[in-house]
Amino acid sequence: xxxxxxxxxxxxxxxxxxxxxxxxxxxxxxxxxxxxxxxxxxxxxxxxxxxxxxxxxxxxxxxxxxxxxxxxxxxxxxxxxxxxxxxxxxxxxxxxxxxxxxxxxxxxxxxxxxxxxxxxxxxxxxxxxxxxxxxxxxxxxxxxxxxxxxxxxxxxxxxxxxxxxxxxxxxxxxxxxxxxxxxxxxxxxxxxxxxxxxxxxxxxxxxxxxxxxxxxxxxxxxxxxxxxxxxxxxxxxxxxxxxxxxxxxxxxxxxxxxxxxxxxxxxxxxxxxxxxxxxxxxxxxxxxxx
Numbered sequence: 001x002x003x004x005x006x007x008x009x010x011x012x013x014x015x016x017x018x019x020x021x022x023x024x025x026x027x028x029x030x031x032x033x034x035x036x037x038x039x040x041x042x043x044x045x046x047x048x049x050x051x052x053x054x055x056x057x058x059x060x061x062x063x064x065x066x067x068x069x070x071x072x073x074x075x076x077x078x079x080x081x082x083x084x085x086x087x088x089x090x091x092x093x094x095x096x097x098x099x100x101x102x103x104x105x106x107x108x109x110x111x112x113x114x115x116x117x118x119x120x121x122x123x124x125x126x127x128x129x130x131x132x133x134x135x136x137x138x139x140x141x142x143x144x145x146x147x148x149x150x151x152x153x154x155x156x157x158x159x160x161x162x163x164x165x166x167x168x169x170x171x172x173x174x175x176x177x178x179x180x181x182x183x184x185x186x187x188x189x190x191x192x193x194x195x196x197x198x199x200x201x202x203x204x205x206x207x208x209x210x211x212x213x214x215x216x217x218x219x220x221x222x223x224x225x226x227x228x229x230x231x232x233x234x235x236x237x238x239x240x241x242x243x244x245x246x247x248x249x250x251x252x253x254x255x256x257x258x259x260x261x262x263x264x265x266x267x268x269x270x271x272x273x274x275x276x277x278x279x280x281x282x283x284x285x286x287x288x289x290x
Contacts, residue, residue, distance in 0.1 A: 003047045003115045004093035008080035009034055009101040011056035015256045020101045021062045029267045033254060034059065036104035038068050044111035047097065053087045079231040082217045088210055096213050098206040102254045104263060106205065110137060110249055114207035117243045132162060132243035133212035134235060138200040139250060146201060151255055153202040153230060155244055163242040166202055166230050203251050
C-alpha cells in the first residue's frame with residue numbers, strides 16, 4: 001500500500017500567529033518550524049513523498065525557498081483534515097498521512113508507525129464495519145499537570161486499541177482511588193486496563209485510508225467536534241473507527257508562545273553543550289585566533 005504525507009499549514013493561529021515561519025526559529029535552529037517538520041517526515045521509510053498544503057502565500061514562498069513541495073488550497077477550510085482532503089484528490093496513494101506543521105520534533109518512525117497501523121488493521125473500504133479508517137498515536141501521561149492541561153488532548157481506547165473518545169478534559173476519571181495512585185499506575189506502557197496505563201495524551205499525527213479521507217469533508221460536523229474543537233470527533237460521531245498506537249516517542253507541538261520558547265530553549269542548551277572547552281582546538285603557542 002502506497003503512503004504519502006501532507007502537511008497542512010495555515011498562517012492564522014489564534015495563539016501564535018505565523019508560528020510556522022517565525023524568523024527566531026530560523027535564526028537559532030537554522031530552520032523554520034515547518035522546515036523542521038518537512039525534512040523530518042521526509043526521512044520516513046514507508047512514504048513516497050511529502051507535500052505542504054497552505055492557503056497563505058508567505059508560507060508557500062518559504063517552503064519553495066527551502067526546496068519543498070507545496071500547493072495552495074482554498075482558504076475556507078475549517079480543519080487541517082479538510083485541507084488535506086482537498087489535495088488528496090490528486091495524490092496517487094492508498095494511505096494519506098497528516099502531520100501538523102507545528103510539530104518540529106516529530107520523528108520519521110512515528111510516521112511509519114501510523115502507516116503500518118492501517119496496513120495491519122482489518123479493513124479496506126471506508127465503512128464503519130470494515131475496521132479502522134484512520135490511525136493515530138498516543139503517549140502515556142505521567143504527570144498531573146499534563147493530565148489536567150486542556151491543551152493536552154486525552155484519548156481513551158477499547159481493548160483492541162480503537163479510540164472511544166478524545167477530550168481536552170481529564171479522562172478517564174477514576175472516582176474510587178486517589179490522584180497519586182492514578183499516576184503511579186500510568187507509568188505502565190501499553191493498554192492493560194483502567195489501573196495500568198489508562199492515561200494517554202493524543203499526538204496530532206494521523207493516517208487515513210484515502211477513500212475515507214475523500215468522504216471526510218462530506219460528513220456532518222458533530223456537536224462534540226464543535227464543543228471540544230477536535231476534528232477527529234467527527235469520525236467517531238459518524239460511527240467510524242480510529243486505531244490508536246501507544247508510542248514511547250514524545251512529540252511536543254508548538255501551540256503557544258510558551259511552547260515556542262521551550263522549543264528554542266532546547267536548541268540553546270544543545271548549542272551550549274556542544275561548545276565544551278575540551279572540544280575546542282588548541283592554538284599553537286604564540287598564535288592568535290582570528
